[in-house]
Amino acid sequence: MEPSDPDALVELRGVSKRFVKTLDVAARIGNAFGAGLKEEVVHAVDNVDLAVAPGEVVGLVGESGCGKSTLGRLAVGLLPLSSGERLWRGASLAHLPPAGARKQQLKMQMIFQDPYASLNPRMRVIDIVGEAPVAHGMIGPKQRTEYVGLVLNRVGLDPTLMRRYPHQFSGGQRARIGIARALAVKPEFVVCDESVAALDVSIQAQVLNLFIELRTALNLTYLFISHDLGVVRFISDRVVVMYLGRVVESGPSAELFAYPNHPYTIALLAEVGKVQPGKRTFVPIKGEIPSPLDPPRGCHFHPRCPFAMDRCRESAPPLRDIAPGHRSACFLNDTHE
């Protein structure tokens, strides 16, 4: 494990998240008679280190089921860690008294994927956005209207619409309400989980522009989770690629997209469509993502990897520096030395 990074705003050290399906009564009775049923364990996140520096935008990419959303939830504190440590400005968050933890927690907020499901349909915008700052005593109840107006202005919504319900807004406007809700408590660190995935291209461009404006205006730090590599390349300073619960590669955005190292990253980038006229031949990577219930031994990518060696089937390659700030988990890098 890396020594803790004193400059990091948020740091996850060796975190894992296991989801366990415990045996029910019937299964336990069955086991008493020797049925040999086992608990099912999903290693959603498997010993991951992640540090986000203040003001940085880290893009987290991977396909569905790779654990990127779970890692985002761990980072923001929505899910308890199974093991590992979570640090805020170099100090562990695990042993804080409840009041202190609550205060720290406000500094971290999340913006969710679905602008339809993440807003309570029975609450007016003023309640959605204004509830948390009042509850945390940041503003008095009487200042609420004025404060919500300011926040809505900031995200490009007309404050006169604050008495409306979510269903009266379009998808792009709802995304802005979700952003306003997160920003209302003045966070420093925001996890955006597929926050633009549900939007049309032209609306997505508007919301991405808003993210960039807010970043400079409010000095925000983002963990930007997306399956869309085009979006991640555009917005991120640094990119982390995940595959089946593990980080396979991380590095500065420009470098990682120009010189991808891990075979999975290379395959993923080959699929990123560029809007360039001219037919291209789609070259598929074979196979599908294995089930996280029963991940392959060794390197998780080896059943699909065109360069897999015997070694890859035996043990998992560690993340190693291959260039300053650029790390990759692949045995191929050893053979080049």
Place this chain on the structure above:
Amino acid sequence: MSEAVLTVEGLRTHFFTKAGVVKAVDDVSFSVGRGEVLGLVGESGSGKSMTGYSLMGLIDPPGRIVEGRIVLDGVDLRALTAEGMRNMRGNRIAMIFQDPMMTLNPVLRIDVQMIEAILAHDDVSHASARARARETLVKVGIPSPDERLEAYPHQFSGGMRQRVAIAIALLNDPDLIIADEPTTALDVTIQGQILYEMQKLARETGTALIWITHDLSVIAGLADRVSVMYAGRIVEQGTCDEVLGRPAHPYTQGLLDSVPSNNERGQRLRQIPGMTPSLLDLPPGCPFRERCAYANGECTESPAMRPAGGPGQTVRCFHPLVSLY
């Protein structure tokens, strides 16, 4: 272009709701040749899916095709009876939907569903229908087809399920397949696999393909020709190179500018202001004029399709961005 398999002229599909008339498809014309891939691009609500449903005869009340001709291989589909249309559907013209779980019946095995689709249109024995089903599964790249035939849809992954849906569309060797966002719900690596299979199939079988999507990068790599839709109308049409290389309509240009990978990292994206207008009682004139930087008084009239740019390119705009060349 080779002879047209499908010709659509002046198609209008309107929905007569209590709140007013929604012109979901408004004067759409295009044609697709044998073995050709036509990309139908647009944002949500642009009428691209409704165009597909109209071709399949799947418009339910309060919607109705009010005008237009749909000719498939010399047969006017709008003149057919319900019975006649049923004989075409799944046989000469097939559709692949976005969500394969909605296409496949969850309580029937794959073989039952595939054999049913063959026997509905073909007078063959059960055994030969099963053999054809197996063969088609191989064609779309499903490993161990004999076992997979006996599986239920929930036993397949998302990508495999979509392959089965594609196999069902291919069963009767249709002249035309309409694919409505078939890869949108899939992961990029799986999307790459499906696109690879489809590209190969279109080339080998000569089936015409209409690929409906919002994703310009898929279209750029796959389609021969592109139609861009906005607010129920086709606003620009032409070969892929023409439309995506030198767009003539300000909306096409705006759409291309909005794609993050076409922009400098960290810079503001060149965005289109505003949002798609409601199709309910849309005022006459160009529907894009409220968001368009080039709009002037002329745009309160509806522009007609006119040639612009390359030889195959037409645009519905008074101020095309490129002149004829």
